[in-house]
Amino acid sequence: MQLNFAPMEGLTSCLYRQLHAQRFPGADRYYAPFLAPDGEGRCRTGSYRDILPEHNGGIDLVPQILCNRPEPFLILAEQLKDMGYCELNLNIGCPSSTVVAKHKGAGMLADLHSLDTCLSQLFESCPLPISVKTRLGLHTVDEFPSVLEIYNKYPLKQLIIHARDRAGMYKSMPDLRMFAYAAAHSRAPVCYNGNLFSPAHVEQLLSAMPDLSALMIGRGAVANPALFRQLRGGLPLESSELAAFQAALADAFLGAGLPVQHALARLKELWFYWIHMFPDSHRLAKQIFKARSLDAYTAAVQALFEAGHFSASSFFDA
Ligand SMILES: Cc1cc2nc3c(=O)[nH]c(=O)nc-3n(C[C@H](O)[C@H](O)[C@H](O)COP(=O)(O)O)c2cc1C
Structure with a gap:
């Protein structure tokens, strides 16, 4: 099965693709x-x-x-x-x-x-x-x-x-x-x-269309960066992996010279999807989206991970 990461303007930039490929191998191609x-x-x-x-x-x-x-x-x-x-x-x-x-x-x-x-x-x-x-x-x-x-x-x-x-x-x-x-x-x-957001969605599609040989996934793979790995039989996403991935992205955006407000805006775009891995976290999520400084952002993200609402079986649901 050919697994392709969909093009997602504002989300899957070159910095994202590089870090995703290093940390969550599994996609054959990126668009x-x-x-x-x-x-x-x-x-x-x-x-x-x-x-x-x-x-x-x-x-x-x-x-x-x-x-x-x-x-x-x-x-x-x-x-x-x-x-x-x-x-x-x-x-x-x-x-x-x-x-x-x-x-x-x-x-x-x-x-x-x-x-x-x-x-x-x-x-x-x-x-x-x-x-x-x-x-x-x-x-x-x-x-x-x-x-x-x-x-x-x-x-x-x-x-x-x-x-x-x-x-x-x-x-x-x-x-x-x-x-x-x-x-x-x-x-x-x-x-x-x-709308392929989880391994179950893919299974359902393939049971209806067993001859399919290529899939492209966008929002589901942004929300759950380990989705391609899982589809290859690997382990589900761990909370610590997502924490490290978002920190590496923050470093990469700032390291590439993006002004803090731009870097935060890009991270918040990603959080629009990642937050679906944290059911019942509306109040903590709000703090992330409200953050205007790097310190406020980092504190809000840390609070979210420490609250322990992460669930690897959650997914973005359009
Ligand atoms: C924020 C966002 C940006 C997107 N950017 C592009 C793009 O640059 N080119 C493109 O062909 N599709 C783009 N798409 C569409 C996705 O590639 C994909 O076709 C769509 O999200 C449906 O797949 P999914 O249900 O797996 O997300 C974008 C979608 C979203 C939500």
Whole structure:
């Protein structure tokens, strides 16, 4: 089974990926949060720095591009090839209103003729194999058979399916019926994504679809960084491991020169998920989210771990 760590903008940066891979081996591949090139193929310095090979040593990383125009995509693709990458991922799933309004991300599903034209130019000229990460539709999953007809015209390296429509954002139930249709009719190998938060969820999915050979997990793996290890038969997360992981991340963010407030903001984004491993900890959690200084943050985190509410069998539940 191929296990992939989903791209999570604001969460799974290069510092996170490095520390995660060292401390919780188990994921085969990591997908970087999207690069959004401008008309000339240039990206924000921060997102560019995030995929530089020197910041991603020792892990199998696939860069992702959010773009609906072939020219900037191809300029960026050349640069990524020169950096040594072997595959690119095209984002056709981002549900954000501003992205969709620009016909990017899941917004590319609004006009299948334009999608077809864009893919035709990408697959004709891209120097690297392309995989696609898609939703099942824009307004409804019933759009998917028509979308798949277009994907099937091209030699996609892999079709990663976040099994909901854009309207479902991150909340609706994944549509296993339409995912099964995709798995049966896709020319490209498929990878399932959506609401796998625990080994039990994965077992349930695999009992319904025993032929699945690739999974992508996002929020569940952020909440429980040992999830991939567990899926490989390893031990569940221990409270001390999570404590050490968050401390190492805090050190890494500050060591990379992030101002304290930025580092705290990034840690709090992670705590939005980690807190699910601590049932009944609302009051202590509040102290973490309220912390404005490093000292206040460190004290609040220490209090949470000392309170002993950690439970390895808890999970993020959308
Ligand atoms: C905070 C956040 C950031 C995300 N960033 C990206 C991204 O950069 N690229 C992408 O394709 N998907 C992104 N996603 C979607 C995830 O990769 C994944 O498809 C989604 O969370 C469903 O999988 P899960 O239920 O395992 O979390 C993001 C999701 C969240 C919640």
